[in-house]
Amino acid sequence: MGADLKGLPATLPATLPDYAQRAQERLTPEAWAYFDGGAGDEWTQRRNVAAWAHWGLRPRVLQDLREGHTRVHLLGRELPTPLIVAPMAYQCWAHPDGERGMALAASSQQCGFVLSQHSTTPLQQVAPLMRAEAVRGPLWMQLANGADRGHLLELMAEAERAGYEALVLSVDAPVQGSRDRVRRLGAQPPAALVTPHWRAAPSAPEGLCGGTVEQALRWDDLAWLQARTHLPLLLKGITHPLDARQAARLNVAGVVLSNHGGRVLDTQPATAECLPELADALQGDAALLVDGGIRRGTDVFKALALGAQAVLIGRPCLWGLAAQGAMGAAHVLRLLRDEFEMALALCGCRSPADISRDHLRALDRAVDDAP
Structure with a gap:
């Protein structure tokens, strides 16, 4: 299983759900609202978590499990595990270890790491912690x-020089959403x-949202970006199959x-509800990853069964960081990886390659509005 974590502090939470409670206890109300809060009535945020339970597992027994492993192939490389830490802003607000601690946690558990452009730590300081x-x-x-x-072009060049291996362009947020919890508290970093x-x-001076979307990226900007870097480009925030096909056409x-x-x-619907449709739309023409509401190793298994090649983990890692710094984030990833195994x-x-939709069954009940 994951890297050894002997000598864990006795106060470390024992389970994944315990980490959210510990993080809420340690964060200020404003920080908790910022990191945990969702848009509007938070319907999509709750549904993201609940929708994974709509898929029931269908085990096969007496299979040959010898020499099993968790390795997957992604972007021409074999990865030790399909777990990748999602990009999250202002991690030093959650804990002084910040992005350095999160990178150390990811690398210690053989997981991937995506640094946010809203990082509170320079990319050049984070890269050596992973690449070591x-x-x-x-x-x-x-x-x-x-x-x-x-500035995007400068940042792309800096990332390439520092040894980053791909660029992840978030395409779903040309403006911020309306987050009621944040607004009620006036929570700001x-x-x-x-x-x-x-x-x-x-x-x-004019346009939607006070003109802030006038310079937002468009489909015809992708070729402009791709021509200015040697790094592969992934688009994060796609939920519609037509957009997935358009992305594949643009290579x-x-x-x-x-x-x-x-x-x-x-x-919006939950990502677990959109995943089969996007997998069918892409048909392997581009790598497919998913995030949103993944809280257990069984959720990781279901994501791969529905067509994803890897998953991005957000809030659970943040709760680990807030609760116990780098050690807490590493423990969360260890728990997720162990549960997945x-x-x-x-x-x-025997391995992720053996997972298929035959291992799942849609349950005959509606997804609850709350997890």
Whole structure:
């Protein structure tokens, strides 16, 4: 299973659900609202979690499980595990270890890591912490739609020089969503937290949302971006199959099915509900990853059964960081990886390559509005 974590503090939470409670206890109300809150009534945020339970597992028994493993192939590389830490902003607000701690946690558990453009730590300081591990997951850099275009090009070049292996362009948030919990508390990251890689695009005097979307990226900008980097480009935030097909036609390396954790546009369907349709639309023409509501190793198994090649994990890792710093984030990833391995074995799969939709059954009940 994952890397050894002997000598864990006695106060470390024992289970994945315990980490959310511990994080809420340790964070200020404003920080909790920022990190945990969703858009509007948070319907999509709740449904993201609940929808994975709509799929029931169908184990196969007496299978040959000898020499089993969790390795997957993604973007021409074999990865030790299909777990990747999602890009998340302002991690030093959650814990002083911040992005450095999260990168150490990911590399120690052989998981991937995506650094947010809203990182509170320079990308050059994060890269060596991941790349020092001989056996690890991928190191990617996230780019935000709505950023200054000239600055985007500089950032892409900096990431490539520092050894990042792919770029992940978030395409679903040219503006922020309306987050009621944040608005009620007036929650904003502390002014002392610096985001060295973020620079907003200039707004126009007229247009939607006060002109802030006038410089938002469009489909015809993708070729412009791809021509200016040697790194593969993935699009994060695609939920519609027609957009997935368009991305494949433009030769992007991968698509991340994501609704931004329910933080941008409320009443979208859950990613677990969209995944089969996107997998069918892409038919392997581009890598397919998914995030949103993944809270257990069984959810990871279901995501792969529905057509994803890897998953991005967001809030659970953040709760681990907030609760116990780098050690807590590493423990969360260890728990997720161990649960995934157990699901593999108990469903009769020697490796992720053996997982198929035959291992799932849609349950005859509606997904509850709450997890």
